[in-house]
Amino acid sequence: MILSHFLALAIEHMFDYTNYPTYIYGKNPMPVAALESMLERRWHGAAVHGHVLPLTGWTIGIPSLDLALGPTGIPHGRLTEIFGDASSGKTTLAFALLAACTRRGDIGAYVDPENTLFAPAAEAAGIDLDRLIVVRPKAEQAVRRAADAIVRSGACAVVVLDGISARALQTHHCARLVSQAERNGITLVALSRGESQPLASFASLRVRMRELSPLWQSGSDGGGRLSGYSIALDVAKSRMGAPGRSAAFDAHIPDVTMTWPCGEVTIESREEEEEEENAEHSASIA
Amino acid sequence: MPSTAQASREEMRLAALVIPEFLIDVCQRVNPSLAQRPLAVADGVSRREIVVANRAARGVQAGMTPKQARAACPGLVVVARDEQAERDATNQILEALESCSPGVEALRAGVYFFDARGLPGGETGAIGAAVALVSTLGFRAFAAVADDKFTAYCAAVSGGGCSIVSAGGSAAFLAPLPVSLLSLAPGDAERFDMLGLRLLGQVAALPVAPLTARFGERAREYACLARGEDHDPLRPRRSQTVYEERFAFESAVDRLEPLFFALRGCIAGVAGRLSGAAQVCDRVDIVLVLDATNVLAQTDENSSPSVADVRVALAEPTASAAVIFDLARVALESREHIGAVEAIIVRAAPCGEPPPQLELFDGSAGSRNAALAATLARLHATLADHEVVTLQTQAKRSRLPERMQRSVPIASPRQFVQKKTGSKGMPSVQPSWAPALRLLDPPRPMHPPAHNHTRAGPFRLSESWWEQPVERDYYQMTDRSGDLVLAFFDIRKGNWYVQGIFD
Numbered sequence: 001m002i003l004s005h006f007l008a009l010a011i012e013h014m015f016d017y018t019n020y021p022t023y024i025y026g027k028n029p030m031p032v033a034a035l036e037s038m039l040e041r042r043w044h045g046a047a048v049h050g051h052v053l054p055l056t057g058w059t060i061g062i063p064s065l066d067l068a069l070g071p072t073g074i075p076h077g078r079l080t081e082i083f084g085d086a087s088s089g090k091t092t093l094a095f096a097l098l099a100a101c102t103r104r105g106d107i108g109a110y111v112d113p114e115n116t117l118f119a120p121a122a123e124a125a126g127i128d129l130d131r132l133i134v135v136r137p138k139a140e141q142a143v144r145r146a147a148d149a150i151v152r153s154g155a156c157a158v159v160v161l162d163g164i165s166a167r168a169l170q171t172h173h174c175a176r177l178v179s180q181a182e183r184n185g186i187t188l189v190a191l192s193r194g195e196s197q198p199l200a201s202f203a204s205l206r207v208r209m210r211e212l213s214p215l216w217q218s219g220s221d222g223g224g225r226l227s228g229y230s231i232a233l234d235v236a237k238s239r240m241g242a243p244g245r246s247a248a249f250d251a252h253i254p255d256v257t258m259t260w261p262c263g264e265v266t267i268e269s270r271e272e273e274e275e276e277e278n279a280e281h282s283a284s285i286a
Numbered sequence: 287m288p289s290t291a292q293a294s295r296e297e298m299r300l301a302a303l304v305i306p307e308f309l310i311d312v313c314q315r316v317n318p319s320l321a322q323r324p325l326a327v328a329d330g331v332s333r334r335e336i337v338v339a340n341r342a343a344r345g346v347q348a349g350m351t352p353k354q355a356r357a358a359c360p361g362l363v364v365v366a367r368d369e370q371a372e373r374d375a376t377n378q379i380l381e382a383l384e385s386c387s388p389g390v391e392a393l394r395a396g397v398y399f400f401d402a403r404g405l406p407g408g409e410t411g412a413i414g415a416a417v418a419l420v421s422t423l424g425f426r427a428f429a430a431v432a433d434d435k436f437t438a439y440c441a442a443v444s445g446g447g448c449s450i451v452s453a454g455g456s457a458a459f460l461a462p463l464p465v466s467l468l469s470l471a472p473g474d475a476e477r478f479d480m481l482g483l484r485l486l487g488q489v490a491a492l493p494v495a496p497l498t499a500r501f502g503e504r505a506r507e508y509a510c511l512a513r514g515e516d517h518d519p520l521r522p523r524r525s526q527t528v529y530e531e532r533f534a535f536e537s538a539v540d541r542l543e544p545l546f547f548a549l550r551g552c553i554a555g556v557a558g559r560l561s562g563a564a565q566v567c568d569r570v571d572i573v574l575v576l577d578a579t580n581v582l583a584q585t586d587e588n589s590s591p592s593v594a595d596v597r598v599a600l601a602e603p604t605a606s607a608a609v610i611f612d613l614a615r616v617a618l619e620s621r622e623h624i625g626a627v628e629a630i631i632v633r634a635a636p637c638g639e640p641p642p643q644l645e646l647f648d649g650s651a652g653s654r655n656a657a658l659a660a661t662l663a664r665l666h667a668t669l670a671d672h673e674v675v676t677l678q679t680q681a682k683r684s685r686l687p688e689r690m691q692r693s694v695p696i697a698s699p700r701q702f703v704q705k706k707t708g709s710k711g712m713p714s715v716q717p718s719w720a721p722a723l724r725l726l727d728p729p730r731p732m733h734p735p736a737h738n739h740t741r742a743g744p745f746r747l748s749e750s751w752w753e754q755p756v757e758r759d760y761y762q763m764t765d766r767s768g769d770l771v772l773a774f775f776d777i778r779k780g781n782w783y784v785q786g787i788f789d
Contacts, residue, residue, distance in 0.1 A: 087769035091722040091789035107702055118725040119677035119691035125722060129677050136673045145620055149664035155657035214770050216742060225742045226762040253721060
């Protein structure tokens, strides 16, 4: 009984390539050497072929969320699936990850076949748009090729697959992408509705966005304005830590005038505005 | 006995071809619907000014702002100058003129010279053919032949058709023409006018010394030009070497493996010739000669039905066969239904010498840049240019969400090179939260919300009253399915739309 438990843990270790130096044996940790010896006896040969590198990841900067994700955070070189209904907070999480990526000076990529990426929102979330490659293929096959082209060279630290790009991936596509992401240390993030079995199977981390509740702020004129929202999520699957953890946090907007539609727009000068209008008018005609 | 230089000069016969409304013609070629309409071309970055206007744009002068021009001519269409279209048009004109003469020079946009000696049909026939060729491209041109460039140019401009200035008759031809045909330095036109010198013949008749005393050394050039002694030789554009390799299959192949086998050999040949010439290329053109019976052939608009052109843009200029083949393979694999291929042609035009291998000193940054260049080249081989972009905000232009951003095609991996701290680069402080809005463009119609729905608003936005008026009442609300959305009520149409989803 105990042996089968160890074997299960060992097999999980073998497939996860994570760096857990010990496993719990009753109240005492079992040495890795003993575990390797046990595996070699069981499988009649060397079970561990090399040193397993420590797994690192991205921390989002939200204490409750980072706590739920474990010490690794959103792992490098792995596939992470963020799933949930529309308006559940998936994009907020993806923006936070891309902001962390571009803030560190790395390049991010966003596969956006449905053209829903809104640049002002991304910039307000802290993403450096000059370091974000946006790819907008139309057909599913083009989506897969674009994702492959981005992941295989390792130039982008974070790659977000949005919309149909997540649904377009079959099992063999996922296997190829995950393999290349692992080789190049790329954080692959898929935003989905949670209906893709291949994604669920290949993801090392699955985050279910449970709820997004708006927070309203009353205005002095009697009207209201969106001042933020409260997001609740669950860790549905984690190969780096225990799944089943939940987190809830409030995303407050410090300046409600910067929500969309923007209430305050400052034009630098009237002349410049006229010139811009002329240019736009000419371009629209041309 | 005349000297050798004088003898060669006497033998020189140059044709000038002038397109007086080159910029206007280019715009009308790009957008034929602009023909017969009052049209002006504007240029400039910080301050846009009218550069040229057609005859229908009455009252419009160069130097006006677009606003002043529209006030002077109601209904005027102002078009931004399109330098890429101008370059394309110039190349087409030069290629057309090279079918008339082996030596063709483009002095500037709309002014071209070519060697008119020994052409079939004589000088008259040559310039007539040149004008006819250019007119088929959509340009109205004038042409003339003379002993030197300046005389030929003046004859084309003043003649208004096809003119021939006889050999040795340049000075007599130029004498009655105005001084303004010279490219005068600022202020010189007024000085000539004050001195009563209004014709080129008057300038030519004066001794050079008094002229240089008043105008400086540039007066020598004025005097030479006025006498019909333009010594500027013809500088024909250099013909460009294009390396080409071909492979013909014994029977048409419709699978990629044999195609790649042949392609690899062709690319290796082209790359070897590039390397041997110490050159690199930034683009490779692959021509697939298709089986004539193949009806599923996917061809470009400009190619014939039996030929498919595949253009492979390289991230960095290179002569590496492996890099070129890798991208060519991606470009071919991304095409569906290539069809049965009978032969394959690979062409590469050198674009310069190999760059120094600075990445050897860059370390990891160099390898990252190379990886990024490879990524972008693969994306460009797979997708259209407008599908690989960076986004820019333009919140100062409009408050309407669909106009608050624009996509810019990624031209080069160099634009991702890390900027110095303190420039626009990375924010130095922790970013604050902002609502993550997913834009729906075009907006999606929705049912009118119930009155008990939680919402904030309305926020009235009115824009573009001068062209397409927009009047919207925006709301942040939860819709019937419980999603937090940005919706608006179109006051003019009386309908509700969802413009974005907070996610």
